[in-house]
Amino acid sequence: MTGLPDEQAGGAARSHCDAARRSELAAALACLRQRIAAACCAAGRDPAEVRLLPVTKTFPARDVVLLTDLGLLDAAEARDSEAAAKVAEVNALRPAVPVRWHMVGRLQRNKARSVARWAVQVQSVDSPRLVQALDRAAGLAREAGDRQAPLSVLVQASLDGDPRRGGCPLAELDALADQVAVAPSLQLQGVMAVAPLGCPPEAAFARLSQAVARLRNAHPSAVELSAGMSGDLEQAIECGSTCVRVGTALLGSRPLTSN
Ligand SMILES: *Cc1c(COP(=O)(O)O)cnc(C)c1O
Secondary structure: OOOOOHHHHHHHHHHHHHHHHHHHHHHHHHHHHHHHHHHHHHHOOOHHHOEEEEEOOOOOHHHHHHHHHOOOOEEEEOOHHHHHHHHHHHHHHOOOOOOEEEEOOOOOHHHHHHHHHHOOEEEEEOOHHHHHHHHHHHHHHHHOOOOOOOEEEEEEEEOOOOHHHOOEEHHHHHHHHHHHHHOOOEEEEEEEEOOOOOOOOHHHHHHHHHHHHHHHHHOOOOOEEEOOOOOOHHHHHHOOOOEEEEOHHHHOOOOOOOO
8 A cells, every 4th residue: 555545545446536537438439439430431422410418327327437537428228226326426526517418228107207307308208108107207307397408208119029129010100199299398309220130130220210200201300320339330330320329339348247
């Protein structure tokens, strides 16, 4: 030991770790930006059309803070309980930095009240009952002063028909979007999807982009298409993605128990 009081020694060790972690994240971010730029170039698209959304589930609040230092002010989470605690921690560490939090994981209706307090956007809206619960929750959060803006919503399309993985069947997606569009405390912004497991994503993303084109006829302001993750962002960008949700390729691998 250096003879410093514990707290100072801890602080020094932590800032050393932070510096190492920061350069690790900066390097991963540079790679990722290159992948996105190359994919946009191959697809004849402007990289400014594709937003990078870091998925910070299972990673600590400190990583979110380091990402904000690198200019990334959005973060996505997959579980309400983990997210609510992390949001509070990041607010305490960086009160002046306005991180925009997104919910991308499966959501139980009984968590709607909590999510409406911390999320600017919920990307995983996949059932009429969840739309109702979120609309009510966002209304209450506004009355309580916990939020100002309506809750931004992406309807999640199922590309594999597996109800356990979430998402609304493509045949029911338009009706779900119609319901969000008329909900007073929600704002329909587009569509989210996860590629099916265990098969190449191209065909699924092509079906998705057809469904999105149809939905945009009825809802021209629903411009967001959130598709593509660490392993398939190139294919998603080829199919029109405007938001890639990246965990592993930015933050490293997660413990296997997470979703
Ligand atoms: C975890 C998660 C991601 C990020 O996945 P990676 O493969 O780590 O990039 C994206 N979207 C959703 C819905 C997730 O749950």
